[in-house]
Amino acid sequence: xxxxxxxxxxxxxxxxxxRLSDVLTPAERREFADAMLDDVLAALDAAGFSPRLLxxxxxxxxxxxxxxxxxxxxxxxxxLADREPSPESPLxxxxxxxxxxxxxxxxxxxxxxxxVLAAGLGGGTNALVSRSPDFRVDYHxxxxxxxxxxxxxxxxxxxxxxxxxxxxxxxxxxxxxDVLLHGDGAARDWLVDAGFELDAGDGRVSVVxxx
Amino acid sequence: xxxxxxxxxxxxxxxxxxRLSDVLTPAERREFADAMLDDVLAALDAAGFSPRLLxxxxxxxxxxxxxxxxxxxxxxxxxLADREPSPESPLxxxxxxxxxxxxxxxxxxxxxxxxVLAAGLGGGTNALVSRSPDFRVDYHxxxxxxxxxxxxxxxxxxxxxxxxxxxxxxxxxxxxxDVLLHGDGAARDWLVDAGFELDAGDGRVSVVxxx
Numbered sequence: 001x002x003x004x005x006x007x008x009x010x011x012x013x014x015x016x017x018x019r020l021s022d023v024l025t026p027a028e029r030r031e032f033a034d035a036m037l038d039d040v041l042a043a044l045d046a047a048g049f050s051p052r053l054l055x056x057x058x059x060x061x062x063x064x065x066x067x068x069x070x071x072x073x074x075x076x077x078x079x080l081a082d083r084e085p086s087p088e089s090p091l092x093x094x095x096x097x098x099x100x101x102x103x104x105x106x107x108x109x110x111x112x113x114x115x116v117l118a119a120g121l122g123g124g125t126n127a128l129v130s131r132s133p134d135f136r137v138d139y140h141x142x143x144x145x146x147x148x149x150x151x152x153x154x155x156x157x158x159x160x161x162x163x164x165x166x167x168x169x170x171x172x173x174x175x176x177x178d179v180l181l182h183g184d185g186a187a188r189d190w191l192v193d194a195g196f197e198l199d200a201g202d203g204r205v206s207v208v209x210x211x
Numbered sequence: 212x213x214x215x216x217x218x219x220x221x222x223x224x225x226x227x228x229x230r231l232s233d234v235l236t237p238a239e240r241r242e243f244a245d246a247m248l249d250d251v252l253a254a255l256d257a258a259g260f261s262p263r264l265l266x267x268x269x270x271x272x273x274x275x276x277x278x279x280x281x282x283x284x285x286x287x288x289x290x291l292a293d294r295e296p297s298p299e300s301p302l303x304x305x306x307x308x309x310x311x312x313x314x315x316x317x318x319x320x321x322x323x324x325x326x327v328l329a330a331g332l333g334g335g336t337n338a339l340v341s342r343s344p345d346f347r348v349d350y351h352x353x354x355x356x357x358x359x360x361x362x363x364x365x366x367x368x369x370x371x372x373x374x375x376x377x378x379x380x381x382x383x384x385x386x387x388x389d390v391l392l393h394g395d396g397a398a399r400d401w402l403v404d405a406g407f408e409l410d411a412g413d414g415r416v417s418v419v420x421x422x
Contacts, residue, residue: 104373105373118375119375119393120415121332121375121379121389121415122385122388122389122392122415122416122417123388123389123392123409123411123415123416124415124416140411141411141416142392142409142411142416144392144393145392162315162316162374162375162376163373163374163375164329164330164332164373164374164375164377164378165373166375167375167378168332171415174333177333177334178332178333178334181333181334181353181355181356182330182355198334198353200334200351200352200353204331204332204333204334204335204382205333205334205335205352205353206333
């Protein structure tokens with residue numbers, strides 16, 4: 001567990017967080033996506049991962065970077081095919097919008113399993129570790145069930161990580177409440193600076209923004 | 212860890228799941244809430260808990276039951292005050308709509324800590340265990356942060372359980388997708404029988420219902 005594990009972090013700076021367009025301008029969405037990426041990269045580093053960006057455009061960040069303009073699935077699979085993960089040389093793939101991800105939650109990915117999967121809300125796959133040279137991803141639709149199936153198809157053992165902090169990708173207005181409630185990094189600071197506050201109603205807590 | 216832990220399961224049969232009223236009739240919401248309760252009670256039993264319903268009306272179920280018409284917070288606090296949880300005699304409080312809760316996820320609540328908390332999406336508290344005679348609940352608004360504070364105020368040690376399966380309470384249409392995707396009990400069966408299917412779009416997977 002002491003060796004650092006390579007972690008690929010896909011990022012699309014050109015089209016950030018379109019489902020937040022009802023509350024944030026395009027420029028704000030870019031800033032907020034950058035803040036979340038800051039948090040994810042810092043948490044990965046603290047959890048013993050060596051992150052590498054897989055970006056659709058150069059970001060000029062101080063972190064190793066692979067630029068690939070193709071859609072997410074094709075770009076990740078190209079790295080998996082080239083990299084050939086193995087038990088001695090695992091590769092993680094961690095989404096850039098996991099603003100709640102703590103080092104402790106991310107560390108849970110590092111345990112045993114040829115393929116380790118952390119589901120997102122609504123059927124996605126927010127983080128995974130592969131130690132199998134044959135496992136490939138398909139992020140379209142309910143990818144989590146597809147990934148369970150794909151792992152079995154290549155004979156890989158699967159371990160599922162049950163984590164709220166890894167499940168909460170920040171896509172929609174309601175998710176911003178979870179960042180304000182549970183976050184403690186750059187993304188939360190950005191939202192506070194932008195005027196967002198919690199709005200406690202009878203159901204789940206939401207957010208309001210100062211005019 | 213071998214002793215069974217008492218678990219209180221609040222349930223309001225008279226006003227089930229109002230935020231699902233756009234997709235389910237009142238009678239259907241009652242049936243679906245009952246199916247989720249079946250799943251939660253079975254999972255608690257399998258995880259070594261002894262569940263007791265805290266219901267606003269008699270349910271005639273084959274499970275110990277306390278009837279208290281008061282709102283959630285008052286009813287739970289009355290039990291906490293009467294029961295005086297301690298390290299030797301902990302008490303769990305687990306929401307009835309955790310349709311994804313597995314025995315394994317619920318078992319994680321049983322570990323150490325004067326107060327053990329599992330957050331829900333949007334700031335709620337979906338499950339807790341108290342070993343403190345002084346800890347009280349307040350389920351209004353962002354209860355999770357309030358419960359962290361309340362535990363500290365009474366000098367209780369806190370352990371947070373980071374679980375997607377415990378975080379996903381089933382309140383809204385979008386949550387039904389998670390039951391179809393990840394559930395394997397009565398609630399999932401009920402949704403399938405009622406004609407619900409996954410609807411994979413570009414974002415999170417949602418549900419559609421056969422006409």
